[in-house]
Amino acid sequence: MFEFDQYLGFLAFLTILTMGFWLMVFLLTFVVPYWIGGALLERFQEMKEEKKAKREAL
Incomplete structure (x- = not known):
């Protein structure tokens, strides 16, 4: 069936x-x-800050 070298290779x-x-x-x-959840959370926070900055600028 298998020789010892083949057996070790198969196990590896x-x-x-x-x-x-x-x-x-x-x-x-x-x-x-x-990763995706963190990226979405960070993006939502950026959008929220942009809206806040735009509101304060007016």
């Missing part, structure tokens, strides 16, 4: 594949939504 492949899978799950469920 499975390890890298599994790490990549869980990294993608982590990025798509936590990091990306946090």
